[in-house]
């Protein structure tokens with residue numbers, strides 16, 4: 001794993017010096033992050049990279065994962081869908097299951113840090129272990145239009161926290177606690193995002209039987225209806241009438257997402273026997289994801305709802321032209337016609353893809369602008385800085401003034 005020094009050529013010496021300075025202000029303080037899965041999805045992705053770097057600069061940081069059975073994760077997936085505004089039937093039993101698993105985790109987990117970051121709704125009930133330390137609820141999902149019943153239930157927990165963090169301005173809610181806006185980030189030096197030799201890219205394509213004889217359009221996402229994989233296939237089919245191209249729809253599962261298998265089945269059925277649609281069930285292999293993104297001519301992210309959309313940042317960082325829905329945190333990353341193309345429908349996505357295929361120079365420019373935007377705003381170093389400043393503002397009010 002890359003050391004903090006290795007970020008200097010990318011982000012500059014001053015950024016790294018800032019992080020070191022901030023870390024010295026946290027001497028003797030400990031930070032704990034808790035979420036619900038150690039692999040799969042954006043939260044695990046970020047924590048995997050952030051924790052070692054925090055430790056390297058001298059911050060005492062840990063990461064723990066709650067335990068839950070299938071029933072619990074079915075309920076939390078329902079909550080997730082409902083919070084994203086998808087019509088979902090929630091029963092009294094669902095709330096009971098949630099509380100019951102919460103209780104088991106409260107009994108089992110050791111929570112003794114000075115600052116506790118609880119990610120997303122799954123571990124939210126742990127707040128009942130709060131003593132005189134600082135608890136922050138870090139919400140990664142789009143709660144701009146949540147199902148009221150689920151939101152009101154969660155609000156009972158949220159109001160006991162010291163602060164909440166949202167990823168985009170439109171997600172903030174009326175709450176009695178302080179709210180912060182901190183966007184997620186990608187790590188430019190991780191296996192997911194670092195430069196790769198062409199030979200590695202070729203090997204991955206070969207492994208999956210993909211040739212580079214026609215433009216490659218790719219969406220990498222968990223097989224989740226909110227990522228609209230069926231819409232991706234529809235858009236591709238519309239483009240295919242005019243341009244001979246191929247589609248890669250690739251994704252793995254997350255241990256806290258039980259819906260994946262069913263969605264994958266629906267996707268396979270919709271793709272039927274089109275040999276130019278490559279549906280890849282990826283093992284958790286960052287180099288493969290990286291290679292597929294780099295091998296692509298256009299990256300698509302046709303989500304119906306999105307927290308932030310790390311896959312968009314990953315693609316832009318690789319200088320790829322991106323077509324993505326104007327939802328969640330995506331418009332923070334893409335300024336329409338400047339650093340990518342935003343779309344609102346299957347037709348819109350197909351139109352944008354055709355436009356890019358017809359104008360390679362325009363596509364290249366969008367990718368180039370996108371990379372610069374990610375470099376300036378959405379790299380891990382900025383994210384760590386925001387977190388450290390937030391920890392400081394909660395732990396040492398007077399130090400923040402001194403700084």
Ligand code: UDP
Pocket residue numbers: 040041042043045192220221222250251252253282284285286289307308309310311312314
């Ligand atoms: N991802 C992956 N393998 C997959 C599917 C997704 O490594 O098969 C990664 C993807 O590259 C990104 C993260 O998981 O880093 C997904 O984050 P995003 O914010 O796009 O969506 P989420 O899954 O959190 O809704």
